[in-house]
Amino acid sequence: xxxxxxxxxxxxxxxxxxxxxxxxxxxxxxxxxxxxxxxxxxxxxxxxxxxxxxxxxxxxxxxxxxxxxxxxxxxxxxxxxxxxxxxxxxxxxxxxxxxxxxxxxxxxxxxxxxxxxxxxxxxxxxxxxxxxxxxxxxxxxxxxxxxxxxxxxxxxxxxxxxxxxxxxxxxxxxxxxxxxxxxxxxxxxxxxxxxxxxxxxxxxxxxxxxxxxxxxxxxxxxxxxxxxxxxxxxxxxxxxxxxxxxxxxxxxxxxxxxxxxxxxxxxxxxxxxxxxxxxxxxxxxxxxxxxxxxxxxxxxxxxxxxxxxxxxxxxxxxxxxxxxxxxxxxxxxxxxxxxxxxxxxxxxxxxxxxxx
Amino acid sequence: xxxxxxxxxxxxxxxxxxxxxxxxxxxxxxxxxxxxxxxxxxxxxxxxxxxxxxxxxxxxxxxxxxxxxxxxxxxxxxxxxxxxxxxxxxxxxxxxxxxxxxxxxxxxxxxxxxxxxxxxxxxxxxxxxxxxxxxxxxxxxxxxxxxxxxxxxxxxxxxxxxxxxxxxxxxxxxxxxxxxxxxxxxxxxxxxxxxxxxxxxxxxxxxxxxxxxxxxxxxxxxxxxxxxxxxxxxxxxxxxxxxxxxxxxxxxxxxxxxxxxxxxxxxxxxxxxxxxxxxxxxxxxxxxxxxxxxxxxxxxxxxxxxxxxxxxxxxxxxxxxxxxxxxxxxxxxxxxxxxxxxxxxxxxxxxxxxxx
DNA sequence: CTGAAAGCGCTAACAT
DNA sequence: ATGTTAGCGCTTTCAG
Numbered sequence: 153x154x155x156x157x158x159x160x161x162x163x164x165x166x167x168x169x170x171x172x173x174x175x176x177x178x179x180x181x182x183x184x185x186x187x188x189x190x191x192x193x194x195x196x197x198x199x200x201x202x203x204x205x206x207x208x209x210x211x212x213x214x215x216x217x218x219x220x221x222x223x224x225x226x227x228x229x230x231x232x233x234x235x236x237x238x239x240x241x242x243x244x245x246x247x248x249x250x251x252x253x254x255x256x257x258x259x260x261x262x263x264x265x266x267x268x269x270x271x272x273x274x275x276x277x278x279x280x281x282x283x284x285x286x287x288x289x290x291x292x293x294x295x296x297x298x299x300x301x302x303x304x305x306x307x308x309x310x311x312x313x314x315x316x317x318x319x320x321x322x323x324x325x326x327x328x329x330x331x332x333x334x335x336x337x338x339x340x341x342x343x344x345x346x347x348x349x350x351x352x353x354x355x356x357x358x359x360x361x362x363x364x365x366x367x368x369x370x371x372x373x374x375x376x377x378x379x380x381x382x383x384x385x386x387x388x389x390x391x392x393x394x395x396x397x398x399x400x401x402x403x404x405x406x407x408x409x410x411x412x413x414x415x416x417x418x419x420x421x422x423x424x425x426x427x428x429x430x431x432x433x434x435x436x437x438x439x440x441x442x443x444x445x446x447x448x449x450x451x452x453x454x455x456x457x458x459x460x461x462x463x464x465x466x467x468x469x470x471x472x473x474x475x476x477x478x479x480x481x482x483x484x485x486x487x488x489x490x491x492x493x494x495x496x497x498x499x500x501x502x503x504x505x506x507x508x
Numbered sequence: 509x510x511x512x513x514x515x516x517x518x519x520x521x522x523x524x525x526x527x528x529x530x531x532x533x534x535x536x537x538x539x540x541x542x543x544x545x546x547x548x549x550x551x552x553x554x555x556x557x558x559x560x561x562x563x564x565x566x567x568x569x570x571x572x573x574x575x576x577x578x579x580x581x582x583x584x585x586x587x588x589x590x591x592x593x594x595x596x597x598x599x600x601x602x603x604x605x606x607x608x609x610x611x612x613x614x615x616x617x618x619x620x621x622x623x624x625x626x627x628x629x630x631x632x633x634x635x636x637x638x639x640x641x642x643x644x645x646x647x648x649x650x651x652x653x654x655x656x657x658x659x660x661x662x663x664x665x666x667x668x669x670x671x672x673x674x675x676x677x678x679x680x681x682x683x684x685x686x687x688x689x690x691x692x693x694x695x696x697x698x699x700x701x702x703x704x705x706x707x708x709x710x711x712x713x714x715x716x717x718x719x720x721x722x723x724x725x726x727x728x729x730x731x732x733x734x735x736x737x738x739x740x741x742x743x744x745x746x747x748x749x750x751x752x753x754x755x756x757x758x759x760x761x762x763x764x765x766x767x768x769x770x771x772x773x774x775x776x777x778x779x780x781x782x783x784x785x786x787x788x789x790x791x792x793x794x795x796x797x798x799x800x801x802x803x804x805x806x807x808x809x810x811x812x813x814x815x816x817x818x819x820x821x822x823x824x825x826x827x828x829x830x831x832x833x834x835x836x837x838x839x840x841x842x843x844x845x846x847x848x849x850x851x852x853x854x855x856x857x858x859x860x861x862x863x864x
Numbered sequence: 865c866t867g868a869a870a871g872c873g874c875t876a877a878c879a880t
Numbered sequence: 881a882t883g884t885t886a887g888c889g890c891t892t893t894c895a896g
Contacts, residue, residue: 182883217641219872223875224888244608244818252599254600258626268626272621273621286522286571287574311517524890574889580872
């Protein structure tokens with residue numbers, strides 16, 4: 153087999169500033185100034201500068217960024233902490249959630265010339281070690297369902313850290329947080345149904361809502377339905393997903409507009425409706441929350457309140473950088489408005505009225 | 509607003525080995541040996557070791573990994589180079605390709621305790637700089653459609669680098685490569701159709717196939733159809749996607765089994781078939797190549813030859829690590845077998861015969 | 865068994 | 881305008 157290699161450099165066999173300096177007949181300090189010095193710092197004669205540049209070019213010199221960062225006591229790198237047990241998230245499977253979030257985070261990080269690192273030490277066994285081993289300038293932590301263990305870990309974290317999906321108060325204002333405006337999102341959904349002519353609206357929620365955001369959505373429904381002056385939305389709390397929904401849909405209390413606490417409840421509603429011969433959206437309109445890609449796969453596709461996840465990831469980096477540059481800056485909370493993606497699962501209530 | 513911070517450490521305000529040494533009444537060398545020394549190296553009295561450990565514990569000492577790596581002239585970090593123009597790939601949108609590949613790469617990297625870094629310098633403007641600035645121990649490069657610019661860049665790369673979707677010969681055996689077995693994949697597809705009773709088989713390909721893998725698939729069809737003893741598969745080369753396919757399907761040369769050069773051609777075939785009232789799979793069976801998630805979204809879902817992308821990412825890291833540890837090791841080529849995901853677009857040819 | 869010295873590549877501060 | 885010194889945190893080498 154034709155085999156050409158040995159072209160790969162051995163560790164530490166790179167050209168350094170010293171080499172360049174030697175060739176240019178100066179010291180490495182001059183090289184540093186010429187090649188990387190801030191304009192103000194460069195007090196070097198034009199001739200020397202030229203010689204240095206030529207020498208660097210000839211030798212194919214490349215700055216060693218790690219040495220540079222090490223010297224500067226920074227890493228220009230941020231880490232991602234995954235909430236649930238800090239296990240490793242997957243890009244390709246699961247809820248698609250991580251992919252979208254990551255895109256935002258990377259986008260934000262790149263704007264500040266920060267690298268984003270997926271680190272086994274951080275994403276597996278012992279985050280508490282890697283969290284503080286000099287690897288990162290800052291961390292992004294996201295979790296929809298906090299638990300006592302990681303709550304404490306996050307609270308005690310001494311590194312610049314930004315938390316996605318939380319209120320600053322939850323973490324004693326120790327770290328900046330970013331969260332979507334669940335109340336305004338619910339308002340979007342309710343408004344949409346009202347505008348379509350629905351007067352009786354139900355909110356379907358999971359049985360136990362440990363996740364803060366789910367709680368907020370539930371509260372918002374209460375508050376907003378009063379404000380909107382619509383019949384106070386009936387709150388269907390699910391004990392047994394399938395059965396509860398079917399019972400509700402069969403009852404005479406059935407609403408014409410249904411709001412879901414999150415998209416994941418849609419299949420239960422769809423299936424129960426199908427069993428009962430209730431058509432979506434002709435007989436009942438359904439609005440989800442989160443507007444995951446999953447919505448597009450449902451038949452009919454699911455109208456859903458959108459959480460601008462990617463944007464949140466991006467903005468999170470703004471907060472983080474602020475914190476890195478000024479560790480004693482205020483731990484701000486950023487609230488991002490929700491949108492509404494109208495799809496096939498909602499329609500006007502008029503037709504229904506006519507044919508009833 | 510209740511505000512508690514100032515808890516975030518300033519840069520470089522960490523406990524170092526020096527601090528631990530001072531408290532334990534030894535030097536940092538001893539600390540290093542006790543805390544990080546390989547078992548063989550630790551020639552320290554039990555008492556001292558104990559004191560050091562206690563001191564470290566009391567001070568909350570954490571090793572600074574970057575300093576450690578810097579000293580060891582390594583980074584324990586690999587970078588990902590995206591082929592086409594080296595632009596930044598997105599996780600959430602696009603072909604899903606990147607997500608799957610990344611999962612494999614990360615899986616592989618984590619097995620070696622390597623971090624995977626997404627770096628703006630690498631993924632944007634000037635990869636040629638970041639490629640060699642001391643940031644990475646090695647690089648993964650993937651591209652389905654190489655161009656002269658990045659071909660040269662890759663050829664001249666002095667870092668350990670592994671290439672996904674290429675033959676080692678294309679890069680003069682300078683870097684290890686990994687590629688799926690396109691010929692065997694085509695064989696899978698043809699076999700499947702033959703076993704279903706199809707005797708006349710067509711291969712539909714794109715007009716210009718700059719991508720190496722597409723070429724390989726085409727060649728494989730020629731070679732394998734002979735081997736299989738089936739009527740030599742007709743090769744429909746598309747000049748104009750829609751028209752060519754429709755013309756072909758309308759002609760009396762129409763096959764009952766169609767093999768596609770890649771999944772992306774399926775919609776054209778589906779639509780042309782629909783226009784002509786040709787049913788899939790009743791009248792014609794269709795097999796794609798790549799088995800992208802897209803296959804599931806088609807109606808009927810598309811049977812497709814699968815490329816184990818995630819596994820390829822994982823194996824790529826094996827090759828890369830081999831290269832990092834031994835730069836003058838052989839630039840191997842790894843060929844990974846394809847699978848076949850049977851879905852709804854293929855069925856037995858028997859029914860068709862009966863009712864004809 | 866422990867310590868002193870040296871240095872990875874780079875740069876800020878202080879000489880000259 | 882250029883050089884010298886010093887040190888980021890760590891570990892290897894060599895002396896005691």
